Amino acid sequence: MTEFRVGPSARTTPEGLRWEPSRRWVRGRKGDVTVVDSRHPVLVWEPTGVPVPLYAFPRDEVRTDLLRPAANPPTGTHTGSRIFYDLVVDGGLTENAAWTFPAADLAGHIAFEWFLRWDSGLDHWYEEEEEIFVHPRDPYHRVDALRSSRHVRVGIGGTTVADTRRPVLVFETGLPTRYYIPREDVRLDLLEPTGHRTACPYKGTARYWDWNGGGEVPRNIVWSYPEPLPAVAAVEGLLAFYNEAVDLVVDGERLERPVTPFTESLTT
Incomplete structure (x- = not known):
């Protein structure tokens, strides 16, 4: 239920x-x-x-x-x-x-x-x-995009793919905190754009990237909103990684990989 x-x-x-x-x-x-x-x-x-x-x-x-x-x-x-x-x-x-x-x-x-x-x-x-778009907005669902100075590192298969002290944190009801990272702080040479697109009634339309650094890593593991809705304008052009499938270290603390409604859809 x-x-x-x-x-x-x-x-x-x-x-x-x-x-x-x-x-x-x-x-x-x-x-x-x-x-x-x-x-x-x-x-x-x-x-x-x-x-x-x-x-x-x-x-x-x-x-x-x-x-x-x-x-x-x-x-x-x-x-x-x-x-x-x-x-x-x-x-x-x-x-x-x-x-x-x-x-x-x-x-x-x-x-x-x-x-x-x-x-x-x-x-x-x-x-x-x-x-x-997608479905009516839930009046009890909140999405906040906050600029931060937290130190965020993202690792995939032992390789650091992102390292920043200027992330935007997105707090969304029912989901883990998402960490959006400036492109300049991401190893773009290890990512490959895909044709995958999704839409969200709170954030807009997202485009995706695959990891091309080897190993068994889910497809479309990175996303970005090139033209986000006004409520989350701070994430424009920034990149986010699925917490469910990468190694996230925030202010020196290793975060556990959460289980979310997206976990089953992340396939290699």
């Missing part, structure tokens, strides 16, 4: 869903068509799976004329969801783009896939006038 932080207006259904109303104006588009335009969205956290929120919307704030009962509804997803919908926009079909929850508290609401499933859902989401 996922352990959730609870806000003053949060409620929990018998099915284990946690939900609370949001004050944000949320819109979702497929191509040039606005499918959702809601000033009364509800944030929903499911008890299993990825511990990030999604939105459910009152039916009268959804273009239900674009929805059709799903031809091939999935099973075992979205906490006992009873009804799935395919989305038809300008002749294009998006299967299982939306669904309803069985919870009585959420009767009359429709939820949509975001970007965690890349082949389903809408193309663009907005909170107020700001485009949001």
Whole structure:
């Protein structure tokens, strides 16, 4: 079971869903068509799976004329969801783009896939006038990027690949501290850029590097945000290493390698 932080207006259904109303104006588009335009969205956290929120919307704030009962509804997803919908926009079909929850508290609401499933859902989401990526931002999730003078060394297979006294430390709820290091303090000759990209609703889009210094080291072990979101502007262009797979020494103290949701995805 996922352990959730609870806000003053949060409620929990018998099915284990946690939900609370949001004050944000949320819109979702497929191509040039606005499918959702809601000033009364509800944030929903499911008890299993990825511990990030999604939105459910009152039916009268959804273009239900674009929805059709799903031809091939999935099973075992979205906490006992009873009804799935395919989305038809300008002749294009998006299967299982939306669904309803069985919870009585959420009767009359429709939820949509975001970007965690890349082949389903809408193309663009907005909170107020700001485009949001990957998934809705969790109001109980905090990310702080702080400039520091700590002494940080990063080792891979016995080789020091980074050594700095001017890192930026990123403190993010539920994750280990990440140490972002200026390029001038990194052995770039031991890294090779890859085509891998990921997106984060709190930080932006990251690009990655492989280690090319030998040994069995996970792919895409280093990342950087060339154009981070304003809230973490201090990390622009800096490089970070997965604590889960490198040797980190901070102010002379060797840090243990943490086990995180990323551990299983780090493969050689």
